[in-house]
Amino acid sequence: MARFTLPRDLYHGKGSLEALKSFKGRKAIICVGGGSMKRFGFLDRAEAYLKEAGMEVKIFDGIEPDPSVETVMRGAAVMQEFQPDWIVAIGGGSPIDAAKAMWIKYEYPNCTFEDMCKVFGIPELRKKAHFCAVSSTSGTATEVTAFSIITDYSKGIKYPIADFEITPDVAIVDPELAETMPKKLVAHTGMDAMTHAVEAYVSTANCDYTDPLAIHAIEMIMKDLVPSYNGDMAARDRMHNAQCLAGMAFSNALLGIVHSMAHKTGAVFADYGAHIIHGAANAMYLPKVIAFNAKDETAKKRYGVIVDYMGIADKNASDDEKVAALIAYLRKMNDDLNIPHCIKNYGADSYPTEQGFVPEDVFLTRLHDIAVNAIGDACTGSNPRQPSVEEMEKLLKCCYYDTEVDF
Numbered sequence: 573m574a575r576f577t578l579p580r581d582l583y584h585g586k587g588s589l590e591a592l593k594s595f596k597g598r599k600a601i602i603c604v605g606g607g608s609m610k611r612f613g614f615l616d617r618a619e620a621y622l623k624e625a626g627m628e629v630k631i632f633d634g635i636e637p638d639p640s641v642e643t644v645m646r647g648a649a650v651m652q653e654f655q656p657d658w659i660v661a662i663g664g665g666s667p668i669d670a671a672k673a674m675w676i677k678y679e680y681p682n683c684t685f686e687d688m689c690k691v692f693g694i695p696e697l698r699k700k701a702h703f704c705a706v707s708s709t710s711g712t713a714t715e716v717t718a719f720s721i722i723t724d725y726s727k728g729i730k731y732p733i734a735d736f737e738i739t740p741d742v743a744i745v746d747p748e749l750a751e752t753m754p755k756k757l758v759a760h761t762g763m764d765a766m767t768h769a770v771e772a773y774v775s776t777a778n779c780d781y782t783d784p785l786a787i788h789a790i791e792m793i794m795k796d797l798v799p800s801y802n803g804d805m806a807a808r809d810r811m812h813n814a815q816c817l818a819g820m821a822f823s824n825a826l827l828g829i830v831h832s833m834a835h836k837t838g839a840v841f842a843d844y845g846a847h848i849i850h851g852a853a854n855a856m857y858l859p860k861v862i863a864f865n866a867k868d869e870t871a872k873k874r875y876g877v878i879v880d881y882m883g884i885a886d887k888n889a890s891d892d893e894k895v896a897a898l899i900a901y902l903r904k905m906n907d908d909l910n911i912p913h914c915i916k917n918y919g920a921d922s923y924p925t926e927q928g929f930v931p932e933d934v935f936l937t938r939l940h941d942i943a944v945n946a947i948g949d950a951c952t953g954s955n956p957r958q959p960s961v962e963e964m965e966k967l968l969k970c971c972y973y974d975t976e977v978d979f
């Protein structure tokens with residue numbers, strides 16, 4: 573038996589933030605990040621709409637990018653005191669993910685972070701509150717997914733919490749919120765969405781329900797991401813839907829080792845002054861993982877189908893040629909979006925540079941542990957080809973040096 577779960581309601585299109593006016597409840601807590609939602613007036617609007625719905629509103633702000641376990645615990649304590657029956661998270665993946673984890677802790681105060689990380693092990697929620705997510709970036713699709721990514725900074729590791737219990741009740745996909753994104757955020761979140769769709773399509777958990785969502789997302793992202801990056805606002809609006817479709821696909825079909833590697837490299841070099849931003853990590857690793865996975869016949873055929881839909885190779889070309897065309901296309905997208913091809917060239921500001929912020933000796937010293945952790949990541953199980961530790965180390969080296977994957 574397989575399960576396919578999405579939010580009960582999804583409001584989309586310009587002005588859909590107003591759906592908050594129709595919510596029924598007594599108290600709503602709004603969870604939000606560092607300031608962009610306030611600066612652009614969306615926080616005030618959300619607060620006003622909820623008040624119009626007759627609710628008492630509290631704001632929990634300051635949720636940092638790549639939220640920490642500590643922030644989750646702090647927010648849960650505020651919820652415990654305020655006792656909301658609606659949790660409304662507004663912003664990018666970070667505040668929404670943090671709010672999802674706070675929700676678990678609010679409903680089950682004795683639940684530890686370790687408990688939360690047991691895959692599909694979350695107890696039944698919605699005894700105290702329902703959850704609405706309003707996304708302001710076009711990438712993570714956390715507004716429709718069963719995932720939340722929280723960073724344990726003491727270990728330098730991102731942990732995915734995965735359970736359909738945390739799939740939001742309501743998603744609001746209002747493209748107006750995404751229009752204020754700076755270019756770099758458009759690039760990174762957009763390639764995150766592309767990775768979601770591609771990984772979901774070749775995942776071992778793919779199915780008839782997830783395939784059309786993944787394929788349509790890929791077709792939209794290939795057409796709209798680069799124009800959106802270059803300021804085409806109609807393309808920006810479509811990207812907000814495209815990333816959400818990709819999210820619906822991967823929330824139900826799961827992901828693969830591009831994400832395992834991104835989760836385990838993202839914060840592990842933080843002591844050298846930067847993170848490898850989630851979307852940029854995915855963008856760099858995706859072409860390498862495609863080459864690795866294509867050694868699996870089923871995955872190779874599926875990449876071929878993606879290429880047929882994208883129309884970037886002759887229909888009669890061999891699957892190997894199609895895989896090569898897909899890799900070349902994604903690398904060109906990285907170039908167009910000013911994303912480097914490998915960790916060695918990844919600057920502290922995320923742009924391509926001759927010598928990036930992760931020194932070679934540091935990378936090599938940490939390589940084995942990263943590989944072991946990546947294999948243990950929740951996303952590895954659904955990858956079409958299961959790597960050994962040795963293969964994972966080799967793959968990570970290709971992602972560091974931008975060398976050919978020939979194993």
Ligand SMILES: NC(=O)c1ccc[n+]([C@@H]2O[C@H](COP(=O)([O-])OP(=O)(O)OC[C@H]3O[C@@H](n4cnc5c(N)ncnc54)[C@H](O)[C@@H]3O)[C@@H](O)[C@H]2O)c1
Binds near residue numbers: 607608636663719
């Ligand atoms: N839950 C999931 O299914 C899932 C999937 C992929 C990634 N993630 C996680 O999500 C996080 C990344 O989320 P993200 O990429 O959405 O970015 P983010 O939420 O970390 O935000 C990045 C920055 O962009 C700003 N910002 C957000 N929206 C803006 C807007 N409309 N205009 C101007 N500035 C804006 C924020 O204030 C912040 O400074 C990572 O922790 C990643 O691991 C989660």
Ligand SMILES: [Zn+2]
Binds near residue numbers: 712764831850854
């Ligand atoms: Zn992602």
